[in-house]
Amino acid sequence: MFVKYLNWRDIDSSDDSFFIKNSNDYSSLLNSISTFGLSHPLKLYHQKNRYIIISGYKRFRCLVLLNYSNIPCLVYESELFTENDIMKIALFDNNNREFSEFEKAVLINKMKTYYDPNDAFFKYALEFIVKVSKNEIEYYDKLFNLPLVVLEALHHDKLKQYHLKWLINLNPEEQIFFHHIITSMHFTKSQFHEFVHLIDTICRIWDIPNRMMLFSLSTLKKLINIPVEAEKIAVDDLLRHLKIYAYPILSLAENNMNRMFSEVLKSGIAITYPRYIEGNTIKITIEANSFSDLESKLNHMNSNLFNSSIAKIFHYAKKNFII
Known part of the structure; x- marks a missing residue:
């Protein structure tokens, strides 16, 4: 490792190898650097005449905007460091960061390319740096494999974690x-x-x-x-x-079930025997050719039942309607 002052043009920004950033808003960091200067040097590794960022990507973007000509850098020679070593440096340098869901997915995927999941360092980094439990790895694997357009929306904070839990x-x-x-x-x-x-x-x-x-x-x-x-x-x-198309589940007292069925049959709606009766719950399958046909039959059933002798029972069912 050696210290070198580089112009921002000498630093290769095309290969943001270790972390994908979840925000392009560098305003607070930009103000800090322009007022107080750079507090920590960038960490780079040198490979085939390229200086590639290990950590300090956001600082680098700010220095470009400020047109810094001499950027202090700690440079690691790639001949002396394996990719595993470089990954460790990147992880420890970002030890205090809060990673987005997107960054966690990318980071875990990259870690798995460098380390065996049973490796002691992998387990340590997962728990104490990325702050993810072993049981959550499958979730982040699925997240990482989402279609690109969905990942882009996540990257720009248009999707929340509760959206992802369903989408994946x-x-x-x-x-x-x-x-x-x-x-x-x-x-x-x-x-x-x-x-x-x-x-x-x-x-x-x-x-x-x-x-x-x-x-x-x-x-x-x-x-x-x-x-x-x-x-x-x-x-x-x-x-x-x-809700119109949601299946009607009616909670009724057991002694009223048969009366309910006979009244529904009288309404002229074609029904099949319920798939199952569980406790005080009836499930009725209405035969319909389309959703508009279903809507019509549901309205017809409601009208007939409210004019029937069990209107009070059906009113009770509607109050306890479960979708």
Whole structure:
């Protein structure tokens, strides 16, 4: 290792090898360097006439903006250091940093290329530097393998961790599709959880193989194109329309179940025997040719039941409606 003063043009910034930065906002660091100067030198390694950054990427970007001609650098000769050694230097230099979810995924992937997961240093770095448990590695592996367009949204902080926990379990086509919906609809956290619950419930109960099929419906497709100024209305309308197609689960007392079934049959709706009865819960399958047909039959059923002898029972069921 030796100290060398370099012009920023002599430093290779094209290979940001060890960390991908989650922000391009260097304003506070820029102000600090312009006022007080550089407090810590950059760490580089020298390889085939290239000076490559090990740590200090943000400082380097600020020095470029300030047009520094003599940047103090600690330079490691690559002939004396393996990539494992360089990785260790980068990790220890970033020991006090808070990594974004994106950075953690990239960092764990890079660590796995240099170290065996059972290696003592890998375990130490994972727990004390990256601050991730061994049980979370699979989650970050899935995150790292998200489609590029989804990773870009994560990189620019357009996706939150609660979005990712759902997205990583979808297929790549669905990940791209729903990432666009999430970033354009601007759900609150509670709205997003309701959206996911409705989507998954509808697909599971109605045996819909692909969640994207729901959005081929003209009514829902139009909602995605509602102007930006109507974002809140768009989200509320989307959730309201999804609820129409959510499978009705009615919590009733057991002694009223048979009466409920006979009354539904009288309403003229074609139904099949419930898939299962569990405790005080009935699940009714309504045969419908399309979602609009389903909506019509649900409205018809509601009308008939409210005019029937068990209106009070159905009213109780609606109050205890579970989607």
